Amino acid sequence: MRLDVVTIFPEYLEPLNVSLVGKARARGQLDVRIHDLREWTRDKHHTVDDTPYGGGPGMVMKPEPWGAALDDVLASGEGEPVLVVPTPSGVPFTQELAVELSGKPWLVFTPARYEGIDRRVIEEYGDRLDVREVSIGDYVLAGGEAPVLVMVEAVARLLPGVLGNAASHQDDSFAPGAMADLLEGPVYTKPPEWRDRTIPEVLLSGHHGKIARWRRDEAFRRTDRNRPDLIERADPAAFNKKDREI
Numbered sequence: 001m002r003l004d005v006v007t008i009f010p011e012y013l014e015p016l017n018v019s020l021v022g023k024a025r026a027r028g029q030l031d032v033r034i035h036d037l038r039e040w041t042r043d044k045h046h047t048v049d050d051t052p053y054g055g056g057p058g059m060v061m062k063p064e065p066w067g068a069a070l071d072d073v074l075a076s077g078e079g080e081p082v083l084v085v086p087t088p089s090g091v092p093f094t095q096e097l098a099v100e101l102s103g104k105p106w107l108v109f110t111p112a113r114y115e116g117i118d119r120r121v122i123e124e125y126g127d128r129l130d131v132r133e134v135s136i137g138d139y140v141l142a143g144g145e146a147p148v149l150v151m152v153e154a155v156a157r158l159l160p161g162v163l164g165n166a167a168s169h170q171d172d173s174f175a176p177g178a179m180a181d182l183l184e185g186p187v188y189t190k191p192p193e194w195r196d197r198t199i200p201e202v203l204l205s206g207h208h209g210k211i212a213r214w215r216r217d218e219a220f221r222r223t224d225r226n227r228p229d230l231i232e233r234a235d236p237a238a239f240n241k242k243d244r245e246i
């Protein structure tokens with residue numbers, strides 16, 4: 001997979017050089033290219049923003065630098081990428097969307113700043129590309145770079161071989177299957193006792209069936225407490241309410 005990011009803060013994307021994404025890049029599983037939007041400005045001040053038509057607060061990102069940058073990025077690759085535009089007004093970024101995007105060969109992310117990008121840029125590339133305006137949550141950020149870090153990590157970890165054999169995304173929250181749409185239950189590791197706190201006996205029993213049932217019940221308990229909205233979506237066959245001691 002190839003990932004391009006066009007931004008006025010290339011240094012904000014440094015985290016893509018470390019950990020899971022960094023290792024995937026080093027192994028050649030991911031081709032990540034970060035582009036500084038200001039390289040496509042033509043004035044000595046490298047201007048990327050201007051006042052909004054119709055008035056209103058803040059500034060709007062000018063279309064010309066984005067058009068020049070995206071034309072060059074698109075010309076440098078094969079085929080057509082999905083253009084992912086982080087925005088507070090986008091569709092929710094979900095595990096389902098992460099799975100869909102992980103199947104694409106090429107993604108181009110356009111994190112903006114200020115009040116966003118001149119609408120004509122989205123229209124220009126929407127005429128020829130699959131453009132997705134996406135929001136990572138119902139809170140307001142100052143720009144799109146942090147959402148790009150979130151989305152790239154969520155997508156990259158789904159790519160074959162990126163997570164490695166030890167870990168798996170099959171048991172993720174929101175992953176398809178019997179535990180679909182449930183939050184993870186609690187996890188424990190050595191030592192068996194820490195500050196007089198011990199491990200649930202069932203996890204030491206070696207009885208895989210009982211352990212699986214305990215984990216599923218704990219997942220439902222945590223989901224019921226933290227995300228009751230997800231319980232309606234969960235697979236009722238995976239849970240027997242009468243077994244839940246409350």
Ligand SMILES: N#Cc1c(-c2ccc3ccn(Cc4ccc(CN5CCCC5)cc4)c3c2)n[nH]c1N
Nearest residue numbers: 086087112113135136137139140141142143144147
């Ligand atoms: N993903 C994601 C995001 C973002 C996000 C993503 C991309 C950009 C580019 C610029 N900003 C700043 C900003 C903030 C608020 C507004 C709305 N206006 C304010 C006053 C009148 C309407 C417009 C821009 C961004 C914010 N925020 N929250 C998410 N989940």
